[in-house]
Amino acid sequence: MTGERILIVEDNSPLGRMLAGALSLEGFDAVHVHDMDAAVQHMKGNVHPDVVLLDLTLNGERDPEIIDRVHKHCPDVPVVVVTGDDSRSTYQECIEAGAHAVIVKAEKFAHESIYRAVFSAIHASKPHKMITNFGKRLGRIWAGEPEQTLPPQAFGVTG
Numbered sequence: 001m002t003g004e005r006i007l008i009v010e011d012n013s014p015l016g017r018m019l020a021g022a023l024s025l026e027g028f029d030a031v032h033v034h035d036m037d038a039a040v041q042h043m044k045g046n047v048h049p050d051v052v053l054l055d056l057t058l059n060g061e062r063d064p065e066i067i068d069r070v071h072k073h074c075p076d077v078p079v080v081v082v083t084g085d086d087s088r089s090t091y092q093e094c095i096e097a098g099a100h101a102v103i104v105k106a107e108k109f110a111h112e113s114i115y116r117a118v119f120s121a122i123h124a125s126k127p128h129k130m131i132t133n134f135g136k137r138l139g140r141i142w143a144g145e146p147e148q149t150l151p152p153q154a155f156g157v158t159g
Helices: 013-025 036-043 066-073 088-096 111-142
Strands: 005-009 029-033 051-055 079-083 101-104
Touching: 005 013, 005 036, 013 029, 013 111, 029 036, 036 051, 036 066, 051 066, 051 111, 066 079, 079 088, 079 111, 088 101, 101 111
Parallel strands: 005 029, 005 051, 051 079, 079 101
Antiparallel strands: none
């Protein structure tokens, strides 16, 4: 796995840089931003992230709609929540709001748990993205747009 785009939304700059660096070492294209406004600007760009790693509390305020704000701009992108709150109610709230996973910040912030959550989110979203893309393609065909086809050689067919 290389090149998947990870958007890290974390107001703690040292932690955000550490996460971006660790994920970059694993082959991900990781970008760190400090707040939700910067995240929205990034998501409005031409290249959507494959996963959003999201701090639940930004700049000292917890926004109950924060996961919805991500999905408003990137509906098919899995969100992995990172939080200092280890309560069951927070976990349930995040999952019910559409988070793929919730990771609790701790003294020994586990690099492996971040990697596993991101890896899982990427692979869980692939079938949905394939179905969405197929549906869009069928819609274009139905609308009468010309279909691009590959020559038989692209499939190993010769002669």
